Amino acid sequence: MPSDSETYTIEKVKSLIKTYPDFPQEGILFRDIFPIFQIPAAVDCLINYLAELALEEAKSAKCGKIDVVVGLDARGFLFGPSLAIKLGAKFVPIRKRGKLPGPTIKYEYQKEYGLDVLEIQSDAILPGENVLIVDDLLATGGTCGAAEKLVLNLGGRVILNQFVIELVGLGGRKSLSGKTMSVMEF
Ligand SMILES: O=P(O)(O)OC[C@H]1O[C@H](OP(=O)(O)OP(=O)(O)O)[C@H](O)[C@@H]1O
Numbered sequence: 001m002p003s004d005s006e007t008y009t010i011e012k013v014k015s016l017i018k019t020y021p022d023f024p025q026e027g028i029l030f031r032d033i034f035p036i037f038q039i040p041a042a043v044d045c046l047i048n049y050l051a052e053l054a055l056e057e058a059k060s061a062k063c064g065k066i067d068v069v070v071g072l073d074a075r076g077f078l079f080g081p082s083l084a085i086k087l088g089a090k091f092v093p094i095r096k097r098g099k100l101p102g103p104t105i106k107y108e109y110q111k112e113y114g115l116d117v118l119e120i121q122s123d124a125i126l127p128g129e130n131v132l133i134v135d136d137l138l139a140t141g142g143t144c145g146a147a148e149k150l151v152l153n154l155g156g157r158v159i160l161n162q163f164v165i166e167l168v169g170l171g172g173r174k175s176l177s178g179k180t181m182s183v184m185e186f
């Protein structure tokens with residue numbers, strides 16, 4: 001099947017991201033990743049790139065394989081399942097309050113614009129499993145910091161926090177305990 005995925009570069013993928021000033025509130029420069037999903041070759045390029053970085057990190061951490069890819073509600077779900085397939089890992093969601101059935105554990109956190117609660121199903125990660133956390137964007141780090149706490153509380157090992165976009169000016173990676181990588185900086 002003809003495809004231009006080989007000619008797509010991360011720089012080209014970055015150029016697809018649109019910026020909206022004052023959304024969803026004044027003072028926020030919103031980075032929109034959805035235009036990437038209008039171009040299958042761009043998505044393919046990005047997922048392959050995330051998978052390569054993750055495999056390199058698992059190798060250098062000498063942890064064996066990534067057992068679990070945890071995706072963060074909601075835009076982390078755009079990347080998590082595809083990445084999990086590439087890594088031969090299971091996919092587990094971390095969701096906002098009240099969305100997951102059965103026994104869960106919760107963690108309250110501060111984000112760029114407001115307070116929120118994240119939850120994970122209690123049996124989703126087994127003690128000692130190697131976990132990669134993926135999300136579309138790192139801003140203040142509140143969301144991913146809460147996700148790390150949930151993973152650690154279930155006995156998982158955070159091998160890598162992976163983001164498509166990092167808003168470097170907000171210094172979010174300072175509040176994360178695990179190794180952190182982003183594909184693009186703004
Ligand atoms: O580093 P932080 O300051 O915590 O911010 C980053 C988080 O904020 C956004 O999600 P949001 O909570 O807006 O939810 P959404 O994905 O459902 O839009 C983004 O997708 C990250 O998950």
Ligand SMILES: Nc1ncnc2[nH]cnc12
Pocket residue numbers: 028029030031032112137139167
């Ligand atoms: N500036 C931003 N753009 C897109 N998503 C975000 N989530 C938190 N901050 C954001």
